[in-house]
Amino acid sequence: MFVPGVLGSDKTTVSVGTGNTEFYPLYGSVGNIFNSTRRAHRDGLSVVATRDYSGSAAFRKFRRQLFHSSLNRILQPLKPHMTVPRVTRCADGHFRRVIYGLGPYIADYPEQALLTSIVQGWCPVCLSPPDNLDSPSGRRSHEHTDALLEGCTLKELWDDFGIVGDLIPFTTGFPRADIHELISMDLLHQIIKGTFKDHVVEWVEEYIRGTHETAEADRILADIDRRIAITTPFPGLRHFYTGRGYKQWTGNDSKGLMKVYLPAIAGHVPSTVVKAVADVIEFCYLVRRSVINEDTLVSIDAAVARFHAHREIFRATSRPDGFSLPRQHSITHYRRLIQNFGAPNGLCSSITESKHIKAVKRPYRRTNHNRALSQMLLTNQRLDKLAAARPNDENLDAGAIDGPTCIGKVKLAKSYVRKVPRNVHELAEYLEQPRLCELIRRFLFDQLNPASPVPGGRAALDRCPEFSTERVFIFNSARAVFYAPSDMSGVGGMHHERIRATKSWYRGPPRYDCVFLEHDKDAAGFRGLHAARVRLFLRFKFRGVEYPCVLIHWFSARGDSPCPDTGMWIVTPDSERNGRPSLAVVHLDALLRGAHLIGVAGKDFIPVHHFDFSDSLDAFKAFYVNKYADHHAHEIAF
Template sequence: MPVPPQDNHQESLEPDPQMPSPHPSCSGDYERDVDADGYQGDMDEHLRQQSPHADVNTEFFGRGDQLYRNYHTSLNGRPCDVNGVYLPPGAPPPPPENLATDDWTPFRNRTEFEMAEFLYKHNQMPAGQIDRLLDLWASTLAKHNDNPPFADHRDLYHVIDSSPFGDVPWQCFTDEDKPWMDDEYEVWFRDPCEVARNMLANSTYANEIDYCPYREYSTEGNKRQWKDFMSGDWVWDQADKITKDPSTLGSTFVPVILGSDKTTVSVGTGNNEYYPLYASIGNIHNNVRRAHCDGVVIIGFLAMPKSIFHRQLFHLSLSKILDLLKPGMMTPEATRFRDGHYWRVIYGLGPYIVDYKEQVLLACIVRNWCPKCVANREDLDEDALPCSREFTEALVEEADSGDLWEDFGIVAQLVPFTNDFPRADIYQMISPDILHQLIKGAFKDHLMTWVEKYLRQTHNKQKAQKIMDDIDRRIAAVASFSGLRRFPQGRGFKQWTGDDSKALMKVYLPAIEGHVPQDVIRAFRALLDFCYLVHCNIITEDSLLQIEDALSRFHHYRKIFRTTDVVLHFSLPRQHSLMHYAQNIRLFAAPNGLCSSITENKRIKAILLTNQRLDKLSALQVDFTRQGMLTGTCLSAANALEGKARTQTVPALADELHIPHLPNLLRRFLFQQLHPDDPRDPSDVPLAECPLYLSKIAVFNSASLRFYAPSDLSGIGGMHTEHIHSCPSWRGGHSRNDCVFVNTDSNLPGMQGLEVACVRAFFSFQYRGEVYPCAVVHWFDKISNAADEDTGMWVVRPGEGANNTAEHAIIHIDAIYRAAHLIPMYGMEFLPQELKFYHSYDAFRTYYVNKYADHHAFEIAF
């Protein structure tokens, strides 16, 4: 196999100080900061720097394709003064407050602030442990007649509480005047207007906000694409409705996105149960909302009495909390934005993020009916018209409550809270929910359960259990991968979380192959394709066709569960929800910015005082960052971190890796680097023509890559950090050698232009003044020229050179695209119990290239 061509990426040989040393004798890292799609630095900054004053057809360039946007010209946002009077173009904002860059109020210095942020926000340390830590710290300072930053946890809390930043006070109202309620229930909330204003003024995501509804197209083919919320049809339609009132022209539309999760917090006082209400704004980009950078906040705690009246109380509470927004839904108000200008904003109620149980509650419908369409619960997948506020109100006027319940699934006694607000339709506002509908619902609760039921129906009890145990061993045998959770006991745990289900999706398909029929494999593949496609950061018209094709395949292949009597029907609300995804994407853009996993990750904050302190710390962090006070670390100014590498010779490394011809591989590598235009394959070049290198080399344990992967959990800018390991002893135990994608032809799509290799070692050396960062790799060969038809994954096997020896090469680190994950093709054989996950890359003859390892892998390994 030819050595891959060198890219033009820039390398940094600085070790990564964040990485734990896998072994005392091996502590070095390479670090590279490149884009996995061939870009360097901060990706598409020009794309994110959208001008709020853009014309209707503003052209711009992004990620290699020329795109253009049509902006809504009537609701396009313009700066104004504090009274709402529009300013002339180019007018400066009011001067900012003149703050000193050494003012850490309410803290005395940076160390105090970062200590408070670490203990209370990041580590979330209990009060008793804070006291213990500070006591130990004080004991080390006593001989210096000094004290730690805080006396105890009370002192820490007092300092945080004294901050004026981020302080949207909590309020309370009591519903006690309703004839159908026996008790009074407290509802705690914060002003949603103030919360929205704080988000609009937050400089942390200054370049991650859209001021105007827009539609985005590619100039090639004029095809539409959807990404962030403001690119959807719903917000455009809302703008049309808003601007029927001339007084709103030139304002900025701020859609308030809501979410709630009744499983979050229980308070053991009487019959009351509380759970939080979350809010975000549609202007901020999806990646900000997913990165939890204060783009989603708790605005209320709703009381849920254990009685039949909880539905009425739920809607009344929401209506009362959101009533503070209503004036701003009708008349624009001047609000200060992060650029210092005032802008006229007009609010509206946007999508609501909830799982199915709460969708039923919100839409005032009967269980097992759809909140989005009028399909009958007996056959949810029939073609049906969408639900709407007007249609429901007309039905309620004409039919009695019993017929509404039986024939339409409508609870006539309830009125949705949205009926109290302009331009709000609860049936349209209910958003797609990837976590509960697809991952927890269709994948875990449905297909995984059906597989186990199929095995127990098809085989006797002993054989079925043997197969289930083997599936667990296969899951446990999967090799480690950066960001991938391991399952040492397979599926053997009782308390499932959303993260568990998401992690198991990535490794489950190969584990059942050979134990279930082909159509079951294809049904899983279709569902996985659907899940990964709808989770993409950008969805195009072509993507929508792929989504609809995946859904069609899923509906076709899932029939095997009915023909084998595993299930009687597929009229399941969460599976039925898949039929609404294409339309929801057109309305609300990419669903990954509206998933309930965003609100589930806020659960740890669901206590009033805790939440308020966290907001204060976040607001201080934003303010200190804006003033340039948090550059580097507390220690970096006085003591820079240093990385270490093993110094070795090429023959010594050859002995360690059991690759006797490694010195010759290095000579051929050098020839290729020095003669990039030589048409010969490096293996055909006589060794006499290749340079000889006999000096020292530096061997590293891992490489740190930073690349653009916005569909995965990443920072605000969509950048993702990944570590590729290659070390003889991982954390004092077994060796670890990760696999990688190697770029062999960037002009070919997907796996056609990529090869897979296992990294045996990272090292660097200097020759004629040039530093060469390299990797010793063992190639894997593709079995065919296309992906496997059943699983959709490419199949590879360990490459063999002369005399059936492993095929090795030395490549420039620039040729590494990113980490790859391989899962063995287990076939019908049962795994031995002694097989461990760290044997995975050595114990099998063929492997799947796991495109489901993460969303970026899914996008490239096709």
């Protein structure tokens, strides 16, 4: 049995007051690993520069080599069993002969350059020149570097190949270990924060400022912020109350912006700019899937090719020197990395970025800041013992649910709304839904006459069952549980979310969410779905049978294909001939999950005052079906 160790590191500064202590905490994870190695991973590496030598080339070389030597020393306990099997008890209780190895290494680009001993600006896995990174080239390897060391000077290695030739990589001496092959993808820093937030979003702003007068550019950018701020709420969606106006962006902020940014710029910039942004987001969601097949790989290649073509529009305003950016260039290697390591499924240094807060920064704050390292190590040891004493104390993420695979269900909330009428006619008056009784009768006609050629919506009302004395219970929400392994999910791949229909959400304005309903299992993507807005969750008994239902407002797709610029479907709310909204009562089982709709603003500007996110679903005439709300929506609403 071969067990590769997945490694990750993320440079951090813990001395906030003076800023002179840099830590490189190393994190590792395999099924079974020696405790000494686990502790070494958590301890991290501390590098302190002194004023006398911090600027010298010799000291910089010393620091880089110290980093590699420390990693090599940390991993030494594994080395004997990289060639000789070790009998190890596995998680299933069985003993197996295990061969250990070094697996993927997750790191941001500056650390990738340090790990692979290359010059900043070069690619850590290929030999493309820094002024044309996307050009075809050969791959880096230890063998290639060793051959160059025999015939080139250190200066030639630096200038012609981007190699720091006087460093010994930490993988030297380990079997089956080539750091250039072990460098993994980093979705957070390379794609989400790098290509999307730091590159494309900034380029869009520079394009707007470069093609408009200052006052008009400020007006457009302010409207983009307002569009982002009024985005309708959705489970797990980051709400940007002031748009993009943040000085310090976290990884979650960048992920949240990616979900709502595309509709915000549509109409204010040319379609080529919108397509360039859409290509980056589409690429990110494709490589993030938990299951990637050959068709997905083809789609990934197509997204990269489209992005390279569409980004040329930014050359005049933002990138006159070209697009040789290491983080952006990394997307060209993702297909090979996926084929080597498998589906990344969110693999990125955000894992280690969150860990170093717990393992380094918080323990540092508990010290007296005098020779803090030993105090930090002691704190971590004690925290580990406390965690081992209560292994079940961890709380699961709100979005993850344990359960059987591929079984989904929508259930009403456990508690119904109290102090409201139970009679359907009084309830209709209370809810300002005068057609509630009629719609329930038409629903019952469909339930009692499934083979009728005339649906309940078109049947004569006098043919529908009478419904007047039954008690009706209403609910503020329902809980959808569905199979979504690409999102935060339980062991069985199950994810849950809350769908709301309430007159007041957190004592504020009303909230009536949107949903997907399945209508054609054989149609692909959104063609097999309906979009609707929930107006009421209700439950009643009729002739001894209990019916959990939902009152919905239907939406219809505009056209037979998605928007060519954004790649999202556009829907409009349905109306009847007399102008009334097209409502219906359907069984709760017809609901698939929640849907996120974002208003299509086009070239119009959002009012500055008296317009809130709670008004969005009532104010717009058309809506984008946001397939980027989460990864499951991206898989079903394409």
